[in-house]
């Protein structure tokens with residue numbers, strides 16, 4: 590077969606090699622994160638034997654891992670001293686309890702890979718994969734990838750961008766977080782705003798059990814957690830602030846959930862929805878470097894979990910146009926769509942429609 594443009598084919602082959610390499614290196618970065626190899630390497634240049642001792646690991650495995658790290662451009666090697674180095678410029682992206690450490694994200698990839706056969710089956714049979722299967726595959730790692738994001742950005746970066754919200758939380762407000770997962774956001778907010786009360790709600794019992802364990806350890810007496818379906822949220826009690834972090838697009842019935850949120854907002858209340866910052870139109874996402882990963886995560890997690898509940902399968906890439914239309918259809922006044930500290934998320938600020946001047 591004659592190839593129309595051989596250069597284009599060669600360039601695409603190089604791109605595919607890059608993708609396969611990236612996949613393998615992502616697995617190895619995960620190993621480095623979970624075994625403490627990056628933290629040990631960050632302490633200074635080291636031979637493979639010394640690094641194995643530092644991290645308490647088997648040298649033969651550590652040496653092969655180092656080979657991939659060096660040839661993959663993640664670490665450097667000095668053949669004279671036989672020492673490996675994690676450059677100080679790379680270390681902040683691979684070590685530390687910060688949002689810039691990519692390590693926890695590799696845990697999410699590992700969970701998605703574990704549930705891949707079930708998702709592949711859905712391509713043939715339709716249907717979905719219950720969230721419990723992802724929770725079981727994630728184990729202790731459930732919620733890990735957002736944990737440091739909340740530590741670093743929740744109060745000032747997300748809540749602080751919503752006009753007047755921090756003052757309201759400092760003064761004392763009743764707050765609900767829908768789809769709270771393992772509850773770290775609620776527990777941090779409870780600690781930061783002792784005059785407010787916080788309720789975290791999620792349908793996943795495993796996640797709520799972890800949330801409750803953390804709440805008890807933090808001694809957050811002004812927080813509580815409920816295992817419940819957001820689509821059945823009652824209009825009473827009402828809440829002054831309702832938040833949803835990366836959770837609405839995963840709902841089986843997002844329209845109903847949004848209406849329930851609207852009905853449960855107290856007069857003067859605000860709904861703060863943090864979600865993916867993309868367009869609803871594929872063509873407008875093509876140049877966005879975060880788009881392929883977010884479409885992929887949407888496919889591998891958001892769509893199958895929603896479809897498993899007989900749901901809409903909205904997906905994380907529902908986009909700002911569709912999100913704004915659905916919020917408006919649910920009766921909210923969308924007051925602002927703000928940038929967040931993460932380029933892949935935005936913040937929808939929605940007022941209680943009952944507050945609109947009549």
Ligand SMILES: C[S@@+](CC[C@H](N)C(=O)[O-])C[C@H]1O[C@@H](n2cnc3c(N)ncnc32)[C@H](O)[C@@H]1O
Nearest residue numbers: 735768769770791792793818819834835836840
């Ligand atoms: C992507 S996770 C986000 C979790 C958490 N907000 C965070 O940022 O870590 C979406 C969450 O929505 C929850 N969820 C999905 N459908 C739900 C429903 N009908 N009612 C309550 N929670 C739901 C899931 O269990 C999951 O914990």
